[in-house]
Amino acid sequence: MAPSTAQMQFGVFRAVATLGDAVLLRVELLGRLVLFAIKALTSGFDLLPSQRAYIARVVRTQIYFTGCQAIGLVSWLGIAVGAVIIFYACSDVSALRSGEVSVRLLYLVAVKEVGPLVCALIIIARSGTAVASEIGSMQVNQEMDGLRAVGILPESFIVLPRVLGGVLSQFCLVVLFSAMAMAGGYLVALVYQPMTVSFFLACLADLLSVSDFVIFALKAIGTGCIVFTSACFFGLKVEKSSHEIPQCTTRAVVTAIGGVLFWCVFLSFVHLNFLSGGSL
Amino acid sequence: MTETFSSLQMQAAELVSEQGRQLLAPTSLVIDRPGCYRISSAAGAGLSQVLKLMAGLVHPTTGSVRWGEKRVDDESFHRNARDRLAFSYVQRTGGLLANHSILTNTILPLVYHGWFSEKQALEMGQGYLQELGFIDEKDKLPAWSSAKACKLGLVLRSLIACPQYLILDEPFHGLHPEAAESLLKVIERHQSEKGLCVVILGTDDSRWDAKLRTKKIRLQNARFEMLFENGKGE
Numbered sequence: 466m467a468p469s470t471a472q473m474q475f476g477v478f479r480a481v482a483t484l485g486d487a488v489l490l491r492v493e494l495l496g497r498l499v500l501f502a503i504k505a506l507t508s509g510f511d512l513l514p515s516q517r518a519y520i521a522r523v524v525r526t527q528i529y530f531t532g533c534q535a536i537g538l539v540s541w542l543g544i545a546v547g548a549v550i551i552f553y554a555c556s557d558v559s560a561l562r563s564g565e566v567s568v569r570l571l572y573l574v575a576v577k578e579v580g581p582l583v584c585a586l587i588i589i590a591r592s593g594t595a596v597a598s599e600i601g602s603m604q605v606n607q608e609m610d611g612l613r614a615v616g617i618l619p620e621s622f623i624v625l626p627r628v629l630g631g632v633l634s635q636f637c638l639v640v641l642f643s644a645m646a647m648a649g650g651y652l653v654a655l656v657y658q659p660m661t662v663s664f665f666l667a668c669l670a671d672l673l674s675v676s677d678f679v680i681f682a683l684k685a686i687g688t689g690c691i692v693f694t695s696a697c698f699f700g701l702k703v704e705k706s707s708h709e710i711p712q713c714t715t716r717a718v719v720t721a722i723g724g725v726l727f728w729c730v731f732l733s734f735v736h737l738n739f740l741s742g743g744s745l
Numbered sequence: 746m747t748e749t750f751s752s753l754q755m756q757a758a759e760l761v762s763e764q765g766r767q768l769l770a771p772t773s774l775v776i777d778r779p780g781c782y783r784i785s786s787a788a789g790a791g792l793s794q795v796l797k798l799m800a801g802l803v804h805p806t807t808g809s810v811r812w813g814e815k816r817v818d819d820e821s822f823h824r825n826a827r828d829r830l831a832f833s834y835v836q837r838t839g840g841l842l843a844n845h846s847i848l849t850n851t852i853l854p855l856v857y858h859g860w861f862s863e864k865q866a867l868e869m870g871q872g873y874l875q876e877l878g879f880i881d882e883k884d885k886l887p888a889w890s891s892a893k894a895c896k897l898g899l900v901l902r903s904l905i906a907c908p909q910y911l912i913l914d915e916p917f918h919g920l921h922p923e924a925a926e927s928l929l930k931v932i933e934r935h936q937s938e939k940g941l942c943v944v945i946l947g948t949d950d951s952r953w954d955a956k957l958r959t960k961k962i963r964l965q966n967a968r969f970e971m972l973f974e975n976g977k978g979e
Contacts, residue, residue, distance in 0.1 A: 514857025568940075601844070611840030615854040615902060616829035704756055 502694040505628055508621035520626045527630025530638055531592040535627055539638045540589075542583060543645025547575050551650040564660040567650070568668035575646035577677065578733065581684035584638045585692060585725040588631065589718055593696040594707040597717040600700025601665070601710035609701070624697045628690060635689030636682070640678075676740040680732050687732070691724040750813040750831050750909050752777050753799060753942075757808035760791075760798050768794050769806055778909060778942035785947055786964035792946050793837065793914050795964065799836030799944065800912045808874040812910075830854060833903035837914040840899050841887040847898045848874065848883035853905045873901050877927045893924050900928060904935060911935075912944045 468476070512520060552646035554570050603609060609619045651665050699732060703709045753776040760769040762939070767882045768791035776782055776799075786792045797803040798810060801817035811815045814831055851873065852866040860870065874880040884964040890898075900916055917925040935941040962969045 513859055515855055519857050553788055570923070572763060590934070603840075605900075606843065607839035609834050610797070610834075611842075611902075613802055614800060614834040615838075615906060616827075617857055 466468040497719075498691075498694055498698055501698050502628065502690060505620045505624040505694070505697070508618060509625050509629075512621060514622070515527050520621065523626035524630040524633075525623075527627050528634050530595070531588055534636030535587060535591055535634070535638055536641065539584060539587060539642050540645045542587070543575075543580075543602075543642040544649035545585065546579055546642075547571060547646030547649030547651075548653045550574050550646075551653040551657075555654065564654065564658045564664060565668050567658060568665060569672060571647060571650040571654075572669060574648065574673050576643040577580060577681065578729070580642045581639050581681070581688050582725065582729050583687035584635060584642050584685075585729075586722070588635055588638070588689070589692050589721045589725070592631060592634075593692045593718060593721050594714050596631075596693060596696040597700040597714040598710050600697055601709075601713050604683035604701060604703040604711065605705065605707050619701070623703075627697055628693045631693035632686055632689035635692070635699075639681070639685040648677065667713045674741075676736065680736045680740070684729055684732050687728045688725045691728060692721045695721040746827055748813060748815075748825070748831070749908070750778065753832070753910055753944075754811045755799070755805075755808070756811065758798065758805040758810055759807040760794060761790060761806040762794065766791070769798070769805075769964075772969055774962075774969055776910075777939040779936060781943045781945070782960045782962060783945045783947055784962045784964060784969075788966055790967075792964050796912050796914055796944070796946050797834065800833060801829070802830055827858075828907045830858075831907065831909040832912065833908035833910065834912045835900050835903050835914060835916060836959060837918060837933060840921065841895055841902070843887055843918065846884050846886060847879070847890050847894050848888070851898050851905060853902060858906075861908075870901075870905065872932070873905060876919045876931065877901070878924065890942060892919055896920055897924060897928060901931075904931065907939055908941065909933070909939075910942045910944065914946045917947075918946060924933050 509517075509520070550571055551567055555567065603623070609623070612619055612622055646671070647665075651660075651662075654660065654665075696717045699713040699720065702716075703713050755772055755774045757773055758769065759767070759771040759772045761767050784792060784796070794803055798805060801810065801812070804810075804818040812828070815828065817832075841847070844855070845853065848867065848870050852861075852863075852870040855861045855866040855869070856863050858860045860866075871880060871883065874883050879891070879894045879896050879897060885894070886896050887898070896916075896919065900913065903911060916928065920928070930940070932943060936943065
């Protein structure tokens with residue numbers, strides 16, 4: 466029997482309501498994450514000099530684990546991505562064999578779009594999971610209560626240095642990835658279109674603009690902030706049991722991936738439509 | 746400057762767990778300093794949560810908890826480390842930072858709040874560890890240390906900052922009598938020299954708790970009952 470009009474309307478209404486609930490939940494989560502990040506970052510203003518020195522030590526440790534230990538992986542990935550882009554472009558499209566076009570393509574794809582995204586995915590896999598599970602374990606082991614009991618706020622002692630160290634590391638890794646991608650791309654481009662380094666750099670300099678740099682920085686800093694805020698937020702959601710740790714880590718990773726993708730797409734859209742006048 | 750707090754007051758404070766169980770019916774209680782209070786209850790009555798309530802780590806569902814004239818659910822109060830550290834809470838298990846050694850855990854509040862240089866704090870911490878007989882474990886991480894070192898390190902971390910109130914959740918549970926005796930001596934010294942008020946949770950009536958107790962309180966059916974007041978060594 467075919468559904469009546471009332472039944473169909475009810476079905477549509479339920480689908481819209483479900484969709485609305487899902488959107489509202491995500492908006493609420495976004496609001497909580499933003500507030501959490503603001504609280505953690507502003508807690509830095511209340512710190513005494515001795516506390517700043519202690520936090521700086523933790524920031525350095527975080528940079529070592531997130532940034533320094535990922536240098537090799539990010540460098541090789543950067544070289545590989547740059548090389549592959551130029552390899553396929555020059556093999557398939559004869560127009561791209563022009564040196565200027567190759568550099569332009571490399572810049573657009575590897576530096577502006579892929580770099581921040583790939584680096585964010587690397588730090589989600591390497592450090593986001595580590596931070597979420599570390600904080601979750603601290604919760605289970607009642608380390609946060611122990612800190613509060615001796616007058617140390619977890620927002621400034623645990624969250625702030627991880628977010629700061631993570632953001633700085635992500636920014637540096639994105640710059641490194643971009644540089645390596647350009648180097649890898651240049652080496653492969655030499656096979657198809659011999660060009661000097663000075664020509665390559667001159668083409669690159671022509672492409673650079675202030676708006677590009679602003680969007681690049683916003684992508685790098687924003688993605689770092691999303692990954693580490695999400696890791697700390699969900700790590701602190703663990704309450705008493707160790708079985709909550711993998712659950713919260715998974716939620717941190719999924720939220721971070723969604724947030725990073727949204728942020729990168731949003732900034733690219735803004736850049737293309739409002740800052741560069743629709744031209745690449 | 747640290748304010749001197751002469752009392753810990755619970756004013757019609759009620760505590761309900763997340764599962765909806767009433768752990769503490771609206772209760773008023775004043776714990777004056779100095780002194781020693783031993784609170785007991787049947788196991789699973791939620792007394793650890795009540796101690797956290799006194800320590801300002803959990804907020805009352807209704808009513809208030811005050812340290813002196815200050816409400817402990819006031820966020821700005823917790824940002825003042827000196828005031829916050831006047832009331833120190835030591836949980837039964839865990840609590841030490843897993844990536845810090847026993848010694849650096851012990852001196853953390855002194856170094857973090859900048860009250861002593863790292864060198865001075867290390868000397869002070871080593872002195873305490875020596876006194877309590879676990880100096881050989883000072884550089885070990887908690888996971889590689891004995892249960893005794895973890896327990897004593899946790900109590901010392903609170904005691905080293907010279908609190909006015911020390912709230913201890915079963916401090917002698919699982920401790921060797923010799924270690925408990927040493928800890929007791931340190932606590933007694935802080936009591937007599939610095940006017941420390943000790944609030945101890947002890948579900949078991951061990952002889953160590955008995956040595957310190959002066960006032961005994963029982964949590965029964967989510968209400969406090971003052972059982973008796975007597976001198977040391979009852």
